[in-house]
Amino acid sequence: MKPISFHIPRTQREVFRIQAERLPHFYDRLHLHDEIQFTLIVNGAGTLIAGDFVGRFEPGDVFMIGKQLPHVFRCDRRFYESPEEVESISVFFDESYAGTDFWETAELQLTREWLQRLGQGGRLTEPSRTQAASYLQNLANLQGLDKLIEGFRLLKYMEESTDSEPLSVQEGGQFSKELLGDRMNKIVSFTFHESHRAISIEEVADLVALTPSAFCRFFKLRTRKTYFTFLNEIRISHACRLLLTTDWPVGTICMESGFSNLSHFNVSFRKSTGVTPKAYRMKVR
Numbered sequence: 001m002k003p004i005s006f007h008i009p010r011t012q013r014e015v016f017r018i019q020a021e022r023l024p025h026f027y028d029r030l031h032l033h034d035e036i037q038f039t040l041i042v043n044g045a046g047t048l049i050a051g052d053f054v055g056r057f058e059p060g061d062v063f064m065i066g067k068q069l070p071h072v073f074r075c076d077r078r079f080y081e082s083p084e085e086v087e088s089i090s091v092f093f094d095e096s097y098a099g100t101d102f103w104e105t106a107e108l109q110l111t112r113e114w115l116q117r118l119g120q121g122g123r124l125t126e127p128s129r130t131q132a133a134s135y136l137q138n139l140a141n142l143q144g145l146d147k148l149i150e151g152f153r154l155l156k157y158m159e160e161s162t163d164s165e166p167l168s169v170q171e172g173g174q175f176s177k178e179l180l181g182d183r184m185n186k187i188v189s190f191t192f193h194e195s196h197r198a199i200s201i202e203e204v205a206d207l208v209a210l211t212p213s214a215f216c217r218f219f220k221l222r223t224r225k226t227y228f229t230f231l232n233e234i235r236i237s238h239a240c241r242l243l244l245t246t247d248w249p250v251g252t253i254c255m256e257s258g259f260s261n262l263s264h265f266n267v268s269f270r271k272s273t274g275v276t277p278k279a280y281r282m283k284v285r
Contacts, residue, residue, distance in 0.1 A: 051168025
């Protein structure tokens with residue numbers, strides 16, 4: 001089972017590698033890399049998996065992905081079924097290119113400690129999100145020393161921001177590399193496609209040629225959660241999208257998201273988001 005260790009394409013040695021993309025959908029396999037990643041979602045929506053975090057991403061979101069943190073921006077189904085494109089601006093930062101001696105200077109001690117704490121990843125909230133998005137958009141149009149200076153301005157701004165929330169409980173490097181193999185990617189893809197209906201452990205275990213008990217051990221060891229916890233997180237993400245984009249009654253959204261019981265849906269939704277489905281709809285509109 002070969003893990004996917006993603007290598008960021010480079011044409012030269014760069015401290016800040018800028019990657020502006022317009023695609024039918026974002027890369028949809030779990031992967032990781034050695035660089036720290038800052039990403040602005042310009043257009044596109046879906047579910048982000050980052051370590052043990054599962055949640056929505058929407059246009060305007062700014063995320064920080066730590067070194068060796070397994071992640072995937074999985075787009076909503078409409079991006080696979082329509083000509084609508086997704087767009088993002090990402091900065092991949094590799095401090096090793098600035099040299100070890102540079103990062104050991106006293107002036108950079110706090111920045112170095114902050115970078116080490118990014119292992120969990122993070123999501124910026126307002127008002128910092130808007131300013132960080134502006135830095136990322138500026139970086140996409142700069143070269144040479146101007147790009148280097150603006151990149152360090154971005155680092156300084158994010159380091160000083162108090163408007164951020166961590167993503168994963170576990171840090172990058174603490175996850176089994178088998179999390180990235182074909183078997184796990186098959187489970188993740190299947191779950192996204194079939195979460196709207198009832199799924200049994202036997203069905204998903206058979207998909208990856210494991211007995212139900214072996215599958216449960218396999219999944220829990222690699223994700224630190226049960227499969228049904230993961231499945232409910234995907235369903236809640238889908239429900240959030242429907243609450244945001246439709247006027248359907250909560251009961252209809254419950255069924256469309258794969259929940260068969262409204263009471264269970266309400267309890268699960270509140271546990272995941274901190275509010276009821278109705279309150280979530282009022283909050284985001």
